[in-house]
Amino acid sequence: MAAIETEGLQRSFGSRGRKLLAVDGIDLRVEPGEVYGFLGPNGAGKTTTVRMLVTLLRPTGGRATVAGFDVAHQSGEVRRRIGVALQEAALDLLMTGRELMELQATLHGIAPRQVRGRAAQLIERVGLEQAQDRRVSTYSGGMRRRLDLAMALIHEPEVLFLDEPTTGLDPVSRVTLWDEVRRLKDEGTTVFLTTQYLEEADQLADRVGIISGGRIVAEGTPAVLKAEVGVPHLDITLAAGSGDLETARRVLEPFGTDRPPAGGCHLSVFLERGAAQIAEVVRALDEAGFLVESLELIEPTLDDVFIAKTGRHLEGAEGVTAPALVP
Amino acid sequence: MRTGLARVSFALARRAARNTLRRPQFLAPLVLFPSLFLAVNVGGLHRTTALPGFPHVHGFLDFQLAGALTQSLLLGGIAQGLAAALEIEGGFFDRLAAAPIPRVAIVLGRLGAVALVALGQVLYFLALGLIFGAHIAGGFAGALVTIGLAVVAGVAFGALGITLALRARSASTLQGIFPLIFVILFLSSAFFPRSLLEAPVDTIAQYNPLSYIANGMRTPIVDAVRATPVLEGLAAAAGLAVFAIALAVVALRGRLREG
Amino acid sequence: MSERLRTIRALTRRALNEILRVPTGALPGVLAPTLFMLGLSAVFGRASHLPGFAHVDNFRTFIVPVGLLQGAGFTGAATGVNLARDIEGGWFDRLLVAPISRPTLLTGIVASASLRALLPATFLLVVAFALGVHWPGVGGLLIAYVLVMALAAAMACFAVAVALRFRTQQAAPLMQMGNFILTLFTTSYAPRALLAGWLQVISDINPVTHVLAGARQGFLGAVTWGATWPALASVGGLLVVFGGFALRGMQRVGVSE
Numbered sequence: 099m100a101a102i103e104t105e106g107l108q109r110s111f112g113s114r115g116r117k118l119l120a121v122d123g124i125d126l127r128v129e130p131g132e133v134y135g136f137l138g139p140n141g142a143g144k145t146t147t148v149r150m151l152v153t154l155l156r157p158t159g160g161r162a163t164v165a166g167f168d169v170a171h172q173s174g175e176v177r178r179r180i181g182v183a184l185q186e187a188a189l190d191l192l193m194t195g196r197e198l199m200e201l202q203a204t205l206h207g208i209a210p211r212q213v214r215g216r217a218a219q220l221i222e223r224v225g226l227e228q229a230q231d232r233r234v235s236t237y238s239g240g241m242r243r244r245l246d247l248a249m250a251l252i253h254e255p256e257v258l259f260l261d262e263p264t265t266g267l268d269p270v271s272r273v274t275l276w277d278e279v280r281r282l283k284d285e286g287t288t289v290f291l292t293t294q295y296l297e298e299a300d301q302l303a304d305r306v307g308i309i310s311g312g313r314i315v316a317e318g319t320p321a322v323l324k325a326e327v328g329v330p331h332l333d334i335t336l337a338a339g340s341g342d343l344e345t346a347r348r349v350l351e352p353f354g355t356d357r358p359p360a361g362g363c364h365l366s367v368f369l370e371r372g373a374a375q376i377a378e379v380v381r382a383l384d385e386a387g388f389l390v391e392s393l394e395l396i397e398p399t400l401d402d403v404f405i406a407k408t409g410r411h412l413e414g415a416e417g418v419t420a421p422a423l424v425p
Numbered sequence: 426m427r428t429g430l431a432r433v434s435f436a437l438a439r440r441a442a443r444n445t446l447r448r449p450q451f452l453a454p455l456v457l458f459p460s461l462f463l464a465v466n467v468g469g470l471h472r473t474t475a476l477p478g479f480p481h482v483h484g485f486l487d488f489q490l491a492g493a494l495t496q497s498l499l500l501g502g503i504a505q506g507l508a509a510a511l512e513i514e515g516g517f518f519d520r521l522a523a524a525p526i527p528r529v530a531i532v533l534g535r536l537g538a539v540a541l542v543a544l545g546q547v548l549y550f551l552a553l554g555l556i557f558g559a560h561i562a563g564g565f566a567g568a569l570v571t572i573g574l575a576v577v578a579g580v581a582f583g584a585l586g587i588t589l590a591l592r593a594r595s596a597s598t599l600q601g602i603f604p605l606i607f608v609i610l611f612l613s614s615a616f617f618p619r620s621l622l623e624a625p626v627d628t629i630a631q632y633n634p635l636s637y638i639a640n641g642m643r644t645p646i647v648d649a650v651r652a653t654p655v656l657e658g659l660a661a662a663a664g665l666a667v668f669a670i671a672l673a674v675v676a677l678r679g680r681l682r683e684g
Numbered sequence: 685m686s687e688r689l690r691t692i693r694a695l696t697r698r699a700l701n702e703i704l705r706v707p708t709g710a711l712p713g714v715l716a717p718t719l720f721m722l723g724l725s726a727v728f729g730r731a732s733h734l735p736g737f738a739h740v741d742n743f744r745t746f747i748v749p750v751g752l753l754q755g756a757g758f759t760g761a762a763t764g765v766n767l768a769r770d771i772e773g774g775w776f777d778r779l780l781v782a783p784i785s786r787p788t789l790l791t792g793i794v795a796s797a798s799l800r801a802l803l804p805a806t807f808l809l810v811v812a813f814a815l816g817v818h819w820p821g822v823g824g825l826l827i828a829y830v831l832v833m834a835l836a837a838a839m840a841c842f843a844v845a846v847a848l849r850f851r852t853q854q855a856a857p858l859m860q861m862g863n864f865i866l867t868l869f870t871t872s873y874a875p876r877a878l879l880a881g882w883l884q885v886i887s888d889i890n891p892v893t894h895v896l897a898g899a900r901q902g903f904l905g906a907v908t909w910g911a912t913w914p915a916l917a918s919v920g921g922l923l924v925v926f927g928g929f930a931l932r933g934m935q936r937v938g939v940s941e
């Protein structure tokens with residue numbers, strides 16, 4: 099039995115003439131114990147999909163099951179088995195960390211005798227013991243996310259939904275959260291993670307689904323997806339005044355397809371036959387009278403997969419180290 | 426199975442009450458404004474008890490207490506709605522909606538807190554009245570009747586506030602509702618006997634449930650626990666409460682459906 | 685000097701802009717005094733039958749001037765609430781680092797309140813006259829308008845001082861209560877003789893009682909200098925005192941945070 103399964107999942111907003119199709123027929127299947135990364139730029143439909151899967155939003159088409167139960171018709175059963183940490187930490191600022199955890203425990207039907215203990219356990223797990231009796235309004239962003247995660251875990255859910263869990267967090271908090279996700283996976287929890295950061299998907303996900311415009315445009319393990327794009331690319335910076343960009347592009351044509359976007363003194367090309375071609379590239383440019391200032395060889399990333407499928411960069415993509423590729 | 430309705434409602438009521446008390450700067454206007462209005466009305470118009478047609482009362486203050494109380498309860502209801510609207514905007518509402526609880530507990534929890542605050546409000550105004558020389562003609566029993574009616578009315582107004590919160594797009598819409606409270610109250614006999622109101626307000630007041638609620642709370646103070654006005658008040662308050670809670674539940678379903 | 689005037693004009697225009705851009709936001713403020721007047725006269729109208737009200741045949745005529753002052757006070761309070769919002773939102777910091785002197789800044793903010801107060805006042809008068817309220821004569825009307833604008837400025841200074849002190853929109857009820865107390869704890873509902881003892885004492889001390897008397901004179905009878913100068917002196921005094929608080933608040937921004 100799949101942990102999450104959807105078939106033609108669809109959600110439209112608006113009425114009559116002005117309908118917006120935020121999610122346009124999503125088919126996916128996540129096995130128990132898997133970490134599935136849902137990767138896409140802002141506005142692609144990630145949050146809408148998650149909200150449908152956690153029963154906060156009704157699908158307008160298709161169907162979805164979570165932990166074996168239908169989200170539309172058996173939503174109560176679904177809610178018992180899922181943990182949810184949404185994009186904005188959903189906390190009550192007037193309460194203390196401990197009060198919130200105990201409330202969450204009560205809401206999830208944990209026996210009254212065990213509420214205190216369970217809450218304390220989770221607070222310790224996310225490292226908030228010092229702050230637990232202070233009001234949440236005094237917590238930093240990173241602390242709020244940690245509390246949010248603890249609240250999602252209090253009833254030991256089968257499936258955990260994390261919607262952009264590290265957006266806006268400092269690097270240290272981000273790494274801490276990644277470690278927590280890995281630990282959850284080791285414990286056998288299924289994790290459905292949405293993110294706009296390709297490095298996050300790359301690092302954490304067993305499989306990645308790339309979503310754009312409400313549809314999945316690519317799906318598979320990160321390694322396989324990158325291998326599909328296949329080849330590394332070479333970022334070249336020409337010395338100023340070397341010559342015009344168009345000519346340089348034509349010189350590079352025999353090596354592989356051009357990679358967008360180029361501008362100023364920068365261009366980029368996929369190397370069909372791999373790193374071995376670097377020397378040839380330099381020679382070709384040299385013979386044509388261009389002076390190369392710097393070169394960088396970059397193995398394919400999920401951003402390349404996204405470009406290959408949609409022709410655009412992933413917004414907020416990290417790990418794009420080539421300088422000034424965006425004019 | 427879902428977590429039990431009683432257990433969840435109690436936990437959410439406790440939370441809502443705690444939060445309300447943690448924000449005294451929001452509580453104060455609920456009783457302060459009506460108290461000031463009460464003071465001005467009594468100070469300025471206490472001689473009106475001499476007008477022909479004014480029912481026999483110990484003092485104008487005794488008459489006005491119920492009006493101030495009704496006003497305070499209305500403000501409390503809208504304030505609770507405002508808290509609910511902020512909760513929706515802030516995202517905590519989503520967490521409640523995603524929990525395995527009977528969703529109606531979200532409404533019931535808030536209403537529990539409203540009832541508690543209403544109790545505080547009525548005790549405050551009764552105490553205030555006694556301090557400044559009012560008499561409770563109906564005695565201890567009369568006070569109990571007024572208190573009971575006030576709590577039911579408070580719950581009704583709270584349910585209305587929550588309904589507005591669930592249907593409004595934003596919390597600032599609710600803030601704009603506050604001035605309307607004066608309007609509805611002026612269209613009733615909360616502050617002055619119905620027979621002495623100017624036309625056409627006297628006719629409108631006849632159909633305004635607030636008139637009966639205020640009168641039901643007033644009679645035990647100025648007169649005695651008389652069956653007709655008290656029962657009329659109870660019917661108005663309880664009827665409004667049932668209607669308002671039903672509206673709130675429907676609004677809750679609608680909001681959850683549309684996400 | 686003209687540079688300062690230009691700044692004041694620009695700030696005033698921005699404040700007026702808010703009304704034009706978000707009319708629904710401004711609507712409650714414009715309607716409130718009228719609704720209050722209508723409500724009060726509908727509920728308590730019979731009070732004018734009491735002996736002692738004898739020279740006024742109409743409760744509504746008696747309380748219209750109260751509505752005028754309420755509108756002024758409400759506008760002033762709203763100015764403070766808007767400032768608190770601007771402080772919270774960071775826009776006020778931007779104004780502070782601009783090369784405008786603090787007194788000029790304050791004048792700009794307060795001047796807009798004076799002008800905006802004309803809206804609820806005029807609306808109230810139009811409705812009142814339509815309902816048969818006694819025409820106060822040009823002199824009486826003029827004095828009323830002057831007092832409205834001056835009181836709005838004074839209350840705006842009060843609200844600004846509160847806003848600068850607490851720096852949060854949650855201080856709004858405090859501003860509105862100050863306004864409420866000042867305008868209503870006067871001879872608002874009834875002539876002095878009919879008021880309860882304690883209210884007589886308060887209204888004697890309250891400077892707004894004189895302002896009310898000045899605004900009311902045209903509506904009740906003749907306009908006399910004897911009733912006018914105490915009104916002007918009182919509102920002038922309020923303006924000086926509250927203006928002082930507001931100015932001091934302005935100068936001290938950033939000094940003790």
